[in-house]
Amino acid sequence: MSAFASTLNHSVIPLGMLPESVRAVCCRLDSLTCEPDDMLSPREREQWTQMRAVEKRRQEWLLGRCAAKSAVRMLAEKLLLKEIEIIPDAYGCPRVAGGPVISIAHSQGVAVALAAIGGRSERPTQAKGLPHNLLVGVDLESLHHRREDFESVAFHSDERSLLDTLLPDLRQEWALRMWCAKEAVGKALGRGLSAGLLAFRIHHLNPATGAIEVELHDGALQHFPHLRGQLLSVNTARASEFVFSAIIYQQGAVRMRPSRQEILDYLLHKMGELTQDWDYPDPVRPESLLFTELGFESLDAVVLCTAIQEHYQTPMPFAELLAEIGQQQRDLSIDELTGFVHTHLNGSSGAESATGRLQ
């Protein structure tokens, strides 16, 4: 175990459901207890020596390198830290030659790094404008680092409306989470926020899970036109005075917003699967009622709702929906369930009631 292990925290942020075959590690490092010579390659050592910056910046650069190398080493176990060489590309995005994809952030003497490996392929796909199939981005900000109000510059009015739905006590934290989500996406795409702050638009936030969905607009789409209409899901978390964000994005694995018809087709197919051993005589239709017609019991409904969440990789307030149905002593048709899922996948506010979400 290395000298810095005592300050290394590996459970910084829940990384959510990873794309199939992807492994990822996120490391937080609060202080550096090993010497630059013990962890830098000769090229990195030269970069460090030539860096003209204030001491705080130089120390955070080291801290970020150390956090990133630790994360990489956990994925590629045998390596010494100095054998892992991190070189920035032309846009400043840190790269490990032939190794995992990484992202680094530092603030107020704390660094966080995310490394991921696996997925379909890590060979370059320059034709699509992105250098890797697997992309990662991470960020952190301190809540104690006081700033004047930054919302009017950082956020579009639609984004500020999302903040308006939260309790006032949560506003500062969620404004920072939203900021961190934008930075994480900018880093994952390899250009930072150079397309402009409003080109990374917060589409939806979920206070229950910490998930924030970001949609690209304007300048960001010029670089990445194939991401039009896709919601990029960023995980965020708070630990004492810091908020963190992380995104792991695999090209082709990002969730598209499905149409209502696609959701209905999926639900009918799923219902067909679930009821195939039952003695239900007729085909399942959109109007079919779960409990009275199809003979669902409570647990069957919970199994179905869990399958829907897993399929769309999105938590939805099914518990509230089921409770509401119980209270009103009514049934639920597949068509109504379709409307509920469609509403939530298309990003209604996390502060609305389950009833408000039903169309």
Ligand SMILES: CC(C)(COP(=O)(O)OP(=O)(O)OC[C@H]1O[C@@H](n2cnc3c(N)ncnc32)[C@H](O)[C@@H]1OP(=O)(O)O)[C@@H](O)C(=O)NCCC(=O)NCCS
């Ligand atoms: C990249 C960027 C998001 C970093 O944000 P920050 O708050 O300054 O700094 P953070 O601590 O969050 O992250 C710094 C790390 O981001 C990484 N980074 C820098 N450029 C990057 C890029 N193009 N893509 C991905 N990661 C990048 C680096 O690893 C850097 O740490 P290091 O230099 O010590 O290795 C930001 O500087 C940026 O958007 N730059 C583009 C230029 C620009 O338009 N800036 C104005 C935006 S307001």
